[in-house]
Amino acid sequence: MDKLIYIVEDDKNIRELVIYALKTAGFCGEGFENATEFYEGMSRDVPSLILMDIMLPDEDGITILKKLKNSQKWSQVPVIMLTAKTTEYDKVIGLDTGADDYITKPFGVLELISRVKAVMRRSQKASPSDEALSMGELSVDEQKHRVSAAGEEVILTHKEFELLVYLMKNRGIVLSRDRILEVIWDYNYEGESRTVDVHIGSLRQKLGSCGDMIRTIRGVGYKIEE
CATH class of the missing domain: 1.10.10.10 (Winged helix-like DNA-binding domain superfamily/Winged helix DNA-binding domain)
Structure with a gap:
């Protein structure tokens, strides 16, 4: 089964482009326009990775990220932030909150897929030690x-x-x-x-x-x- 990736992005064109790019790369992408839809999706399935926009209409991506990383069930799900913000301050906030990577818009599809694969490789690192x-x-x-x-x-x-x-x-x-x-x-x-x-x-x-x-x-x- 293809790895499930959630995309939380209020821009329909970007959302559909990312879903298409993920599909061609062998992933299964599901898009959400806002936080409400996203939480409903999380209650159904836990994805292998989340692509999260910062600027959303109901609840911003940083607030969502904090909730994910403070959750026992969802804290291990890797998150890549997608945002038009480019200042160091915004980057640090995202990384400090627990984001695994940070991509600024506009971004190239090849770069996006490359970073998704890199984060996925790290999150699926094999054979942890049996010894504590x-x-x-x-x-x-x-x-x-x-x-x-x-x-x-x-x-x-x-x-x-x-x-x-x-x-x-x-x-x-x-x-x-x-x-x-x-x-x-x-x-x-x-x-x-x-x-x-x-x-x-x-x-x-x-x-x-x-x-x-x-x-x-x-x-x-x-x-x-x-």
């Missing part, structure tokens, strides 16, 4: 996608979870921003090292006192150690 990862009061169960910090369960976005697993599997090793981008985001984000910083900041905040184990190595990147 642990450091002090921090533990990660890859099989169950469950994180515990200081005895409390922590809900992470898909990218935050992957980033934490990568850090813990390389404990004590300094990982450069470029290397993290290559491994976690699967392709080159030129000039987008801010993406890593945003996700590290979010991870530290959600992990509470355990977040202090994630160390910044000035001018290089990050490492995790007790």
Whole structure:
């Protein structure tokens, strides 16, 4: 069965173009004009990926994204933001809220499909370890996608979870921003090292006192150690 992708976009022409492009690339696309229709769709099926416009007529895409990432059921669904906004501030808000990627309009169909495939590859990474990862009061169960910090369960976005697993599997090793981008985001984000910083900041905040184990190595990147 083709992978199901939801498109939340109030512009009918863009919505239909994206659905057609996804279909030709082997995906199954379903479009929604507003948040109300989208939530109805989510109650029926959970897609493999969501393409989300920011400017919507009833509820903006950032608000929807926050609800998704705070949901136990939907937090692991990858989201790519589609928007005409191009300022760094808007990008950071989307990434900080948990978006997996960010594409500005107008965009090329080939670029869109390439990014969709890249995010899908990362979200479907095979064979997580059977053995739980642990450091002090921090533990990660890859099989169950469950994180515990200081005895409390922590809900992470898909990218935050992957980033934490990568850090813990390389404990004590300094990982450069470029290397993290290559491994976690699967392709080159030129000039987008801010993406890593945003996700590290979010991870530290959600992990509470355990977040202090994630160390910044000035001018290089990050490492995790007790």
